[in-house]
Amino acid sequence: MRVVYEFPRIPALKEVIIAVTNNGKDIECEVSGPNAEQIAPTIMAYFSSFNKIPPLVIHEGRNWYSLYWPPVPSEAHARFVEGFWRTWFFGQPTPNVVTLAITERCQCRCFHCSANVGSTLDPPQLTVEEVAKIIQESVELGVANVIFTGGEPLLHENIIECIGTVPFDKAICQVFTNGIALDLKRAASLKSAGVSSVKVSLDSPEPEGHDRLRGRKGTFSCVERAVKCALDAGLLVGLSTYAGNEFVTKEYLRRIAEVAAKWGVHEVTVFDAIATGRLMGSQGICLTPHNRQLLLEQGREVNREYGVSPRVITQSWTNSDGKFAKYIGCLAGTSQFHVTATGEFTPCDFTPLTFGNTLMTPVQALWQKLIAHPAYREHCQACRMQSPAFREQYVDAIPIGATLPYPVEFLHSEEIAALT
Ligand code: SF4
Numbered sequence: 575m576r577v578v579y580e581f582p583r584i585p586a587l588k589e590v591i592i593a594v595t596n597n598g599k600d601i602e603c604e605v606s607g608p609n610a611e612q613i614a615p616t617i618m619a620y621f622s623s624f625n626k627i628p629p630l631v632i633h634e635g636r637n638w639y640s641l642y643w644p645p646v647p648s649e650a651h652a653r654f655v656e657g658f659w660r661t662w663f664f665g666q667p668t669p670n671v672v673t674l675a676i677t678e679r680c681q682c683r684c685f686h687c688s689a690n691v692g693s694t695l696d697p698p699q700l701t702v703e704e705v706a707k708i709i710q711e712s713v714e715l716g717v718a719n720v721i722f723t724g725g726e727p728l729l730h731e732n733i734i735e736c737i738g739t740v741p742f743d744k745a746i747c748q749v750f751t752n753g754i755a756l757d758l759k760r761a762a763s764l765k766s767a768g769v770s771s772v773k774v775s776l777d778s779p780e781p782e783g784h785d786r787l788r789g790r791k792g793t794f795s796c797v798e799r800a801v802k803c804a805l806d807a808g809l810l811v812g813l814s815t816y817a818g819n820e821f822v823t824k825e826y827l828r829r830i831a832e833v834a835a836k837w838g839v840h841e842v843t844v845f846d847a848i849a850t851g852r853l854m855g856s857q858g859i860c861l862t863p864h865n866r867q868l869l870l871e872q873g874r875e876v877n878r879e880y881g882v883s884p885r886v887i888t889q890s891w892t893n894s895d896g897k898f899a900k901y902i903g904c905l906a907g908t909s910q911f912h913v914t915a916t917g918e919f920t921p922c923d924f925t926p927l928t929f930g931n932t933l934m935t936p937v938q939a940l941w942q943k944l945i946a947h948p949a950y951r952e953h954c955q956a957c958r959m960q961s962p963a964f965r966e967q968y969v970d971a972i973p974i975g976a977t978l979p980y981p982v983e984f985l986h987s988e989e990i991a992a993l994t
C-alpha cells in the first residue's frame with residue numbers, strides 16, 4: 575500500500591511530496607521536492623518511529639496503531655500528520671478530532687454521566703443537515719477523526735445518514751456507545767456506512783458493579799454482546815472506562831484488561847473521573863497524586879503483559895510529561911473540540927463552557943475564539959478540568975442553576991462591568 579502525502583496548509587512543505595509505503599513489514603517513506611535533502615532525515619525519522627510500535631491490527635495494507643488515529647498510510651492520516659505538525663512545529667493549533675453528541679437520548683442513568691442526560695423530558699438532538707454542516711466545517715478546519723457520542727448515538731434514528739455525511743477520503747469515524755442497542759444487524763450497518771471502530775463503555779469488570787453504575791440491569795451482558803457483534807461485523811473494537819480512586823485501589827484495570835483480552839478487544843481507554851455533569855461538585859472522586867502514579871504503573875504492567883490486543887491508553891499517561899505524551903496533554907484547544915446535541919461548541923465533552931453555537935456560527939470562527947481565549951491560548955499538559963486554579967476561575971464562577979454549557983463571555987461579566 576502506497577499513499578502520497580502532501581501538506582498544502584504548511585507553507586514550508588507546500589511543494590514537498592512524501593510517498594509513504596506499507597510493505598507489509600515496515601513503514602517506509604521517500605521525500606521529494608524543494609529542499610528534500612535537508613528535510614528528508616527529519617521526515618524519515620518521524621515515519622520510521624512507527625516501526626517501533628507494533629500495530630493493533632493490519633487491515634487492507636494499512637496499520638492501525640490506535641483506534642483514534644487514521645491508519646498508516648492513508649489520506650486521512652496525511653491530514654492528521656499535517657494537523658499535528660501545524661500544531662506542534664508551526665504554532666497553528668489545528669484540531670484533529672471532533673466529538674459530536676448527536677443526541678441526548680439515552681437508556682442509562684450513569685452515576686458519572688458528563689452529559690448529564692435525563693435532565694430534560696424532551697432530549698435534544700441534531701438533524702442530519704446540522705450534523706452535515708458541523709462535520710463539513712470541522713473537516714475543512716483539519717479534523718481527521720469524527721467521533722459520534724451522545725447521549726447514546728445509536729438512539730438517533732438517522733445515525734446511518736449522519737455517518738454518511740463524513741467524507742471518508744479525509745477522515746475516519748468512530749462511534750462511542752453503551753452497547754445496549756448494538757446487535758449484529760446494527761454493527762453490520764455501521765460497518766457498511768464506513769465506521770472504523772466502536773468504543774463500548776465498561777465501568778467495572780464486575781457485572782453487578784457495571785450495572786449499578788449504569789443505573790440499569792443487564793448492561794454488562796449487553797457490552798459483551800456488543801463487542802462480539804462488532805467484531806463479527808469486522809469493526810475494530812475498544813472499551814472505554816474511567817478511573818477514580820477505588821478503580822485504582824481495587825486494581826480494576828488489570829481485570830478489565832483480562833476481560834478485554836478474553837473478548838478480543840483491540841484497545842482500552844481509561845479516562846479520569848472528572849467532577850462534571852452529574853459529578854459536578856464531587857471533587858473527591860478525582861484521582862489523588864498517589865493513585866495516579868499507581869494507575870500509571872498498572873497501565874505499564876498491563877501493556878507489558880499484553881503488548882497489543884488490548885493496548886491500554888490512560889488519560890493519566892496522556893496528561894503526563896512522558897516521552898511522547900508531552901505532544902498530547904490537555905486536548906482542548908490543541909487538537910480537539912466538542913459539539914453538544916444543541917450545537918454548542920465546547921472545549922471538550924467534560925468542560926461546561928460554550929464558545930458559541932455551531933448552528934449559527936462557522937466552526938472555524940469558534941475554534942479561533944477558543945484558541946485565542948486566555949484559558950486556552952497556551953498548551954496545558956495536565957487536565958484543565960482537574961486543575962483547582964482553572965476550576966476556580968472558569969467552573970466555580972458559573973452561577974448556580976445556570977443552563978450548561980455556560981457562555982464563556984458571561985463569566986465574570988459583572989466584575990468586568992464594574993471595572994469599566
Ligand atoms: S454516560 Fe453515556 S451511557 Fe451513561 S447516561 Fe451518560 S450518555 Fe448515557
Ligand code: SF4
Nearest residue numbers: 904906922957958959
Ligand atoms: S480538560 Fe483537557 S484533559 Fe481534561 S478532559 Fe477536557 S480535553 Fe481532556
